[in-house]
Amino acid sequence: LVGELKEKVECPVCFFVPTEGSMPSCPKGHLLCLPCHHTMVAQGLVNCPNCREPMGNNMSLLAKTVQ
Numbered sequence: 001l002v003g004e005l006k007e008k009v010e011c012p013v014c015f016f017v018p019t020e021g022s023m024p025s026c027p028k029g030h031l032l033c034l035p036c037h038h039t040m041v042a043q044g045l046v047n048c049p050n051c052r053e054p055m056g057n058n059m060s061l062l063a064k065t066v067q
Contacts, residue, residue, distance in 0.1 A: 011036050011061055012049050025060040026042050 006017050011033035025039040032040070032053035037055070041044075046054055 005062075013040075022059040022061050024055060025057050025058040027031060027058060028053055029060075031060055031062070 009023065009031055010017050011031070013036040014033060016033050018033045021034065023031045023033060025031050028048070028050050028051050030050040031040075032049070032052055032055075040049075040055075
């Protein structure tokens, strides 16, 4: 079960599995790690790398739960 949960919180950009803090989330629930999200924002990229929907300001605490 833990392995399946880690797959769900794996960042689709760097493939890192964050284990603390909150993670940016698109409205459909796709997650990014904070460093990749900050890099994307700095480059003017505002869409989710999975579904291409605007990321918005949603955050998920799921990564903090899956350690």
